[in-house]
Amino acid sequence: MKLIYRRCGPLSQKTKNDIAWETLFDRHHILHHINRDGYYKISARDIRMEREPRLMCKFDHRIHLAKPFKDYKLSILPISRSEYIIGSFEIFQTVKYNNELTPTRVSIPDFIDTIKKDDLYSESSALHAAHVSGMFQRLLGLQNDVPLLQTVSGRMGSKNFHFDVNLVKGGSFPINVESAQIEIDGGYESKEDFVIVEAKKEMVKDFNIRQLFYPYRVWSNRTTKRIQPVFFTHSNDIFSFFIYTFDNADTLGSIRLVEQKDFVISDEKISIEEIVAITRNTQIVQESREIPFPQADTFERVVDLLGLLYEKNLTANDVAENYDFNIRQSYYHADVGVYLGLVEKVKKERITYFRLTQRGRTFMSMSFKQKYLALVTSIMEHAPFKVAFLEWLQNNRRLSTERCIQIIKEQNGNVNPDTSTIKRRAQSVKKWSEWIYRLTQL
Structure with a gap:
């Protein structure tokens, strides 16, 4: 057409x-x-x-x-x-997280002073922590004392190669690459394997296959070792590794997921009893008519945005261009931070920036357990979420959308009665309850 x-x-x-x-x-x-x-x-x-x-x-x-x-x-x-x-061209691979996985607990060696497990808010720091804690050895089934060294990172030339890329409406198209620039976030080498890692600092819905395929093709011609392409995300303090293979080295779309493995650097556990105690004892705050009711149903992404803002202030355009958000989602998730008292919007030379409040910065600098309990507290300060969570637990973790809508109307008088809007808000109420409960399952 x-x-x-x-x-x-x-x-x-x-x-x-x-x-x-x-x-x-x-x-x-x-x-x-x-x-x-x-x-x-x-x-x-x-x-x-x-x-x-x-x-x-x-x-x-x-x-x-x-x-x-x-x-x-x-x-x-x-x-x-x-x-x-x-x-x-079809160039994106969908990422589906298996939330049923129980993360493997690992630790950073005691003699390491320069990597702090509670301050991993950049891709490089998360990758370094994954390396020194032995996550890559576990990916390959190696013992912790087996050498696995970082040997490659950064930008480099691709030299020449060709491949086929699948087309949206079927068929394929030949591509010739002549000395393009590629970038590898991390390359880790053992006696038999070379692990190529593409890293992201937030939960994602998909990624550009080129980021793994181009380095895979380049290094296939430079080493006889087995190459392991790995896509890695660090979100909500969970290290998720997606191990891939290419069934056909000449076809970008032949990528196939082999396994997902999750890790966490913490020996702290959160109990449902602690969550319930916080919920019951938290004082309710007055809902502001100036701040919109949340419309972001994936709270993990709210935490990711807080982590990004811990590093630096960002505009909505910054978030949309560099992370897996669009402009609208950037505002939605930032508005959640404002609703919880963790983010504020400031204007500088007519440009609006998101930045953490002092409360938000304090929360994000806490240890694993204290940080998430503090985030739960900030949620439970709002009556619709507190009432819904307790009822959700009492009903064996079931709550209908209609009941969530009713709770919002009962507990918050300044909501938009528009059907589609209030359904999205009800979804947030329900999904945040699920997120809070998952904290106890790590």
């Missing part, structure tokens, strides 16, 4: 990349070329006319795709240091 160009939606929902790519699609008649040839090659120099390519082409997750790419089911791949190719 022929693709017809149309401009993006309201300016308020656009990222900087949306605006820049819309201009490039218009200027270079990109859809016309794709309709005619099936692809379009664009130079880094042409992209740089609007914005730096490293920012314009950083589509780590499907949600990052600029609006024209989403509208026409397109994606982009680097084919050299100075050129990219655009087409209807």
